[in-house]
Amino acid sequence: MSSFTATPPGALGRVLLIDDDPNIVASLGMYLRQDGYGVSEAGSGEEGLSSFAATPANVVLVDLLLPGADGLEVTRSLRSCSDVPVIVVSACAGTPDIIAGLEAGADDYVTKPVVPKELSARIRAHMRRAQLWPNEGATVIFGALEIRLGTGVARKDGEELALTRTEFRLLCELASRPGWVMSRPKLLERVWGYDYFGDTRLVDVHVGRLRSKIEADPARPALVVTVRGAGYKFERP
Amino acid sequence: MTWARRAELLLGRPARRPSEATSAGAARSDKPSQGPEAIPAHPARRRRFGITARVTAAFAAGAAALSGTLAASTFVLARHYLLDQRESAATVATYANAKIVERELANRGADLGQALSTLTMAQGTSAFLYLHGVWYSASVSVGPAGTSRPAALPSSLVGAVERGSSARQREMTGGQPAVAVGVPLPLGGADYFEVHSLSELSATLEVLASVVFGCAAATTLAGLLVGGWTSRRLVRPLRGIAEVASAISGGALDRRLPEGADPDLAVLSSSFNEMVGALEERIKRDARFVSNVSHELRSPLTTIRATVDVLERSAGPLKADALRAMGMLKVEVERFAAMVQDLLEMARFDAGAGALDLEELALDDLVANTVAAYLDGAVPVFVSPEGTGTWVMGDRQRLQRALVNLLDNARAYAGGAVGVYVDRCGSYAEVTVDDAGPGVQPGERGAIFERFYRGAAAGRRAASSGTGLGLALVDEHVRAHGGWVDVAERPGGGARFIIRLPLTTLGGN
Numbered sequence: 001m002s003s004f005t006a007t008p009p010g011a012l013g014r015v016l017l018i019d020d021d022p023n024i025v026a027s028l029g030m031y032l033r034q035d036g037y038g039v040s041e042a043g044s045g046e047e048g049l050s051s052f053a054a055t056p057a058n059v060v061l062v063d064l065l066l067p068g069a070d071g072l073e074v075t076r077s078l079r080s081c082s083d084v085p086v087i088v089v090s091a092c093a094g095t096p097d098i099i100a101g102l103e104a105g106a107d108d109y110v111t112k113p114v115v116p117k118e119l120s121a122r123i124r125a126h127m128r129r130a131q132l133w134p135n136e137g138a139t140v141i142f143g144a145l146e147i148r149l150g151t152g153v154a155r156k157d158g159e160e161l162a163l164t165r166t167e168f169r170l171l172c173e174l175a176s177r178p179g180w181v182m183s184r185p186k187l188l189e190r191v192w193g194y195d196y197f198g199d200t201r202l203v204d205v206h207v208g209r210l211r212s213k214i215e216a217d218p219a220r221p222a223l224v225v226t227v228r229g230a231g232y233k234f235e236r237p
Numbered sequence: 238m239t240w241a242r243r244a245e246l247l248l249g250r251p252a253r254r255p256s257e258a259t260s261a262g263a264a265r266s267d268k269p270s271q272g273p274e275a276i277p278a279h280p281a282r283r284r285r286f287g288i289t290a291r292v293t294a295a296f297a298a299g300a301a302a303l304s305g306t307l308a309a310s311t312f313v314l315a316r317h318y319l320l321d322q323r324e325s326a327a328t329v330a331t332y333a334n335a336k337i338v339e340r341e342l343a344n345r346g347a348d349l350g351q352a353l354s355t356l357t358m359a360q361g362t363s364a365f366l367y368l369h370g371v372w373y374s375a376s377v378s379v380g381p382a383g384t385s386r387p388a389a390l391p392s393s394l395v396g397a398v399e400r401g402s403s404a405r406q407r408e409m410t411g412g413q414p415a416v417a418v419g420v421p422l423p424l425g426g427a428d429y430f431e432v433h434s435l436s437e438l439s440a441t442l443e444v445l446a447s448v449v450f451g452c453a454a455a456t457t458l459a460g461l462l463v464g465g466w467t468s469r470r471l472v473r474p475l476r477g478i479a480e481v482a483s484a485i486s487g488g489a490l491d492r493r494l495p496e497g498a499d500p501d502l503a504v505l506s507s508s509f510n511e512m513v514g515a516l517e518e519r520i521k522r523d524a525r526f527v528s529n530v531s532h533e534l535r536s537p538l539t540t541i542r543a544t545v546d547v548l549e550r551s552a553g554p555l556k557a558d559a560l561r562a563m564g565m566l567k568v569e570v571e572r573f574a575a576m577v578q579d580l581l582e583m584a585r586f587d588a589g590a591g592a593l594d595l596e597e598l599a600l601d602d603l604v605a606n607t608v609a610a611y612l613d614g615a616v617p618v619f620v621s622p623e624g625t626g627t628w629v630m631g632d633r634q635r636l637q638r639a640l641v642n643l644l645d646n647a648r649a650y651a652g653g654a655v656g657v658y659v660d661r662c663g664s665y666a667e668v669t670v671d672d673a674g675p676g677v678q679p680g681e682r683g684a685i686f687e688r689f690y691r692g693a694a695a696g697r698r699a700a701s702s703g704t705g706l707g708l709a710l711v712d713e714h715v716r717a718h719g720g721w722v723d724v725a726e727r728p729g730g731g732a733r734f735i736i737r738l739p740l741t742t743l744g745g746n
Binding site for chain 2: 021023024026027028030031034091092093094095111112113114115116117183184185199200201228229230
């Protein structure tokens with residue numbers, strides 16, 4: 001397709017693009033192919049899910065308003081069988097929509113009209129961190145909580161927790177420096193890999209989801225504690 | 238345009254545009270306030286006194302007139318009756334004494350002493366006898382008082398008695414009221430007079446007068462109080478309406494008057510509520526329209542953006558004209574996208590969906606992080622000692638947007654910001670963005686925060702910068718936080734934009 005990029009098509013990984021607007025699918029697909037991604041296209045939620053089952057992608061881009069199964073349902077279905085990074089690409093920019101998308105299990109949220117370059121950078125960040133695990137092989141234990149850094153597996157009371165990659169990385173970041181306050185921008189930078197202006201609501205929603213999985217009482221968190229006005233910190237149990 | 242401002246426009250109230258030019262440190266008196274405001278009176282039809290004063294005055298005047306009339310007539314009747322009684326008594330006593338004197342004179346000839354000393358007279362009464370051209374008086378001791386008429390007896394009375402008829406006359410003797418009664422004594426060949434003092438009665442009447450008119454004054458005062466209370470009761474529903482109207486014009490479009498509480502006010506309440514309902518519906522429809530339009534524009538814009546980027550990267554070497562066209566297209570698409578973004582943000586404000594996502598924020602950190610992230614730290618951030626550790630209750634996203642818009646504005650019109658400052662001034666935190674551009678003319682300082690304002694700066698602006706909504710959004714964001722934004726002249730030239738936010742009362746950690 002493109003004659004000048006040095007990256008061969010598909011070399012960077014595969015992106016699944018789910019949107020009911022064929023022009024958006026086509027134009028973003030072209031752009032991402034030029035960037036070196038392999039792109040699968042789908043015009044509906046069902047089509048997207050079957051495409052993912054046939055050819056797993058490294059990152060999924062999904063619109064919220066879709067005919068049939070909507071973006072939230074697609075995200076939940078993907079979450080139930082995979083920890084693939086999901087980025088919601090939606091025209092709905094209100095906080096309730098963003099939170100609903102993230103609560104459904106999405107790792108990130110961008111609003112239309114997206115800047116293709118920015119979208120590509122986000123995809124790259126998600127793919128990169130999906131491959132890189134820090135301190136491979138090391139295991140840290142905090143009371144009933146056991147984190148195996150290299151594998152992306154965390155256990156509570158010996159039972160494996162169903163954490164997404166984003167949640168796992170968030171836990172690793174916080175647990176790597178117990179007692180230290182991590183600001184939201186810092187967490188955005190270290191967990192999502194955003195060195196630019198990010199949306200700190202991402203952090204809040206993901207902290208909430210992480211708490212619901214690791215805390216004994218998510219309403220009164222003891223491990224991941226909010227530091228008023230500053231950020232979050234991990235407390236040794 | 239917020240609901241508040243739009244409601245002001247639709248309700249015919251002047252929009253509160255508080256941005257007079259102020260210097261950097263000057264406090265502005267008309268801070269946005271939420272409190273109820275008085276119903277503005279039309280200057281041309283303005284009366285000197287309000288309803289309350291007039292009703293109170295009417296009650297007081299009515300009470301005064303009624304009680305005054307009652308008091309006066311009571312007093313006059315009582316006085317007349319008492320005087321009558323007293324005069325009749327005096328007359329009866331005088332006749333009785335005159336009979337005795339006449340008999341004594343007839344029996345014993347001229348033994349006057351014996352005749353007068355047998356009389357019984359009340360305190361303050363004096364008797365006079367005129368016999369053969371000589372006056373005898375019996376007030377203290379009996380004896381000839383002389384040939385001239387005693388001062389206590391009026392001449393008209395004496396004249397009437399000399400002509401042979403008894404008479405009575407009220408008079409003043411020695412500054413005291415009195416009644417003089419004269420009786421001719423045909424058998425004794427003399428005239429008999431008595432002067433009865435009325436000073437006791439007059440003292441009684443004085444007491445009566447003070448009691449009666451005191452009661453009238455008390456009634457008037459009571460009328461005043463009842464009038465004041467009644468008038469306040471009467472205007473209380475009006476105050477309620479004023480309070481609700483003021484809340485509505487302040488943006489609380491869901492406020493309504495309670496209906497059915499008072500049948501007299503039901504018509505007013507229901508038509509007021511209908512009016513506000515229609516207003517709310519209209520404002521919401523407008524906001525929905527803008528929101529839908531912006532929303533529908535997002536998808537094609539996404540396609541256009543991606544297509545332009547694809548074209549730019551894949552078209553190979555272009556002719557100069559095509560290259561220029563491509564550049565223009567790219568710039569305009571960006572501007573269009575920014576405008577849609579800003580319009581949607583405005584629409585959210587107007588639809589009342591602009592609720593703040595509040596948290597406690599360290600303002601100095603927020604500003605430093607925002608500038609660092611947005612401008613790569615190209616603009617220095619100065620935090621004064623007072624500004625260090627400044628905490629505000631705020632919505633992080635929206636405060637960041639406000640600051641970024643100011644930085645954008647500086648870039649579009651003044652070649653970029655030259656300094657950002659965080660300071661504290663009284664109970665407000667201040668974030669100042671300075672630029673070294675041409676500055677803002679004093680006459681334009683209020684207007685630049687209007688939506689799509691195009692003033693003198695329009696001539697200077699770059700061909701394709703800004704959406705015309707940036708500063709209006711700053712104003713909306715900051716006002717939603719209970720603060721306000723100002724523009725002033727930067728010492729040394731350029732514009733100085735100052736965001737003031739109320740400090741949180743809580744401290745840090």
